[in-house]
Amino acid sequence: xxxxxxxxxxxxxxxxxxxxxxxxxxxxxxxxxxxxxxxxxxxxxxxxxxxxxxxxxxxxxxxxxxxxxxxxxxxxxxxxxxxxxxxxxxxxxxxxxxxxxxxxxxxxxxxxxxxxxxxxxxxxxxxxxxxxxxxxxxxxxxxxxxxxxxxxxxxxxxxxxxxxxxxxxxxxxxxxx
Numbered sequence: 001x002x003x004x005x006x007x008x009x010x011x012x013x014x015x016x017x018x019x020x021x022x023x024x025x026x027x028x029x030x031x032x033x034x035x036x037x038x039x040x041x042x043x044x045x046x047x048x049x050x051x052x053x054x055x056x057x058x059x060x061x062x063x064x065x066x067x068x069x070x071x072x073x074x075x076x077x078x079x080x081x082x083x084x085x086x087x088x089x090x091x092x093x094x095x096x097x098x099x100x101x102x103x104x105x106x107x108x109x110x111x112x113x114x115x116x117x118x119x120x121x122x123x124x125x126x127x128x129x130x131x132x133x134x135x136x137x138x139x140x141x142x143x144x145x146x147x148x149x150x151x152x153x154x155x156x157x158x159x160x161x162x163x164x165x166x167x168x169x170x171x172x173x174x175x176x177x
Contacts, residue, residue, distance in 0.1 A: 029170075094170075098124040099131065106163055108135045113157055114166035115148075116140035122170035147174060 005012040022034065035043070052067035053060045056075075059068070071089060078087045088100070106112070112132070115121035119142045123130045126138030139160045141153045157165060167176050 094122065095124050095130075098122070102132060102136070102164070106136060109137060110164070111137045111139060111160055111162035112164045112166060113139045113141060113153070113160060113162040115169050116142050119143040120169040121166075122168070125166050125168075125170075148176065150177065 001012060001015070004015070047067065047070065050064070050067050051061060052064045052071070056068035056071050074089045075087050078089055079085065102112075112126055114125035117123065117125070117127050117140075119140075121127075121140070124132050126136065126140065127133045132138070139156060139162060141149070141156055143149070144152065153165075
């Protein structure tokens with residue numbers, strides 16, 4: 001960060017404080033984790049300057065050959081790792097990834113059963129401030145004594161018959177059975 005410290009000492013200082021916090025504190029948020037130094041270097045590479053909209057070989061802009069090569073390599077590695085024939089590695093966060101799933105299997109107004117935000121669910125699991133909470137009918141299940149109550153979840157699912165049941169959470173460090 002030799003260039004950043006010269007250009008903006010305040011931002012450099014804040015980043016260093018965050019690095020220290022991440023190395024010294026245990027933050028119990030499942031969606032936060034420590035990545036390897038190699039991954040950090042790749043994520044801060046010159047590809048952050050690239051706008052490669054579309055898919056490899058079918059981009060909307062010129063000069064995306066290297067982006068195509070990188071994306072194809074990553075897709076092949078993910079297919080091999082998960083033993084699947086197709087992957088999409090483009091979503092840059094959980095929110096767009098969740099929306100891709102929703103839009104591929106749901107229509108506006110369809111029901112989603114998900115863990116309530118106050119119990120550790122994610123904003124994209126149907127919060128009213130998220131597009132999902134505006135487009136879909138959200139039914140929440142809740143934790144009972146800090147754990148998932150599968151009997152209650154099943155009861156709600158049978159009654160409501162949601163098109164999608166979300167069995168994941170953002171701020172709950174439990175294990176899904």
